[in-house]
Amino acid sequence: MTTFSFLRLLAASAFAASAFAQAPGGPKPPTRDDQYKLGADSQPQPGVPQGAVTEHEWNISKIYPGTTRKYWVYVPAQYDAKKPACLMVFQDGGGYQSRTGSWRVPVVFDNLIHKKEMPVTVAVFINPGVKPPPPGQPTKRPDGKPAGSNRSAEYDSLGDAYAKFLLEEILPEVGKTVNVTKDPNGRAIAGSSSGGICAFTVAWERPDQFRKVFSTIGSFTNIRGGNKYPEMVRAAAKKPIRVFQQDGSNDIVNQFGSWPEANKAMAAALEEKGYDHKFVVGEGTHNPKHGASLLPDAMRWLWRDYPR
Secondary structure: OOHHHHHHHHHHHHHHHHHHHHOOOOOOOOOHHHHOOOOHHHOOOOOOOOOEEEEEEEOOOOOOOOOEEEEEEEEOOOOOOOOOEEEEEEEOHHHOOOOOOOOOHHHHHHHHHHOOOOOOEEEEEEOOOEOOOOOOOOOEOOOOOEOOEOHHHHHOOOOOHHHHHHHHHHHHHHOOOOOEOOOHHHEEEEEEOHHHHHHHHHHHHOOOOOOEEEEEOOOOOOOOOHHHHHHHHHHOOOOOOEEEEEEEOOOOEEOOEEHHHHHHHHHHHHHHHOOEEEEEEEOOOOOOHHHHHHHHHHHHHHOOOOOO
């Protein structure tokens, strides 16, 4: 075969592969995120008792007036009302509370609590608030997300407003039916993307209430000033918080900044200041797959020295 013929064959093969990948109804080409799989701890296991998840609504917020939202509460099978349970709060809760979705937090908690690899922990999954649009206006945006979402205002903003929302509104309501600990070392908070910076903000503002953070693909960029955090961490006295942080090298880069670089800067500041901190970098995009695959190990790490 001549060199020219070989090159023509190579070009034709590449074209065919590209056409196959883009063919309607054909199999999707693998992505950088497909390497991250859910392990055994994210699957239901025989003999492991399942906790219960209940759905609720909160429509009378004074911190974020005019908003409505859903939230869910997971109570493990081992919960004893006479003993305060640990607490973990998840932002964008609808994505975490399902047993069959991307995160499967109830399944992971079932398995790890059963194996005594984390303490008995109640989980609260909270959606961001939505302000209903005026009559006659669409209830959803073109991207399918709710019109009037208050998510960025709640999650990307620095300051203590969202912490107050949790501590003055949601958690007292949860506390009417579930006994959760007041010990800040027994309280964790988590989120992804804007929810990831939100989780850090709550612990940063109120380490007297939350001392464990699980942040994935966190938006430590300049959406609402989050890029200031590395400087703030270095300038402030060290706070008693523990942070598990994840991001992917192919995360977003846009007008608000670079997510990979912002997370690296955040991690560097925490390390320099001597925080109890772990940063896992993968190759993923702005996607939950890597974070979800890390969830069981992240929980073991965050709760590693807490009494079982």
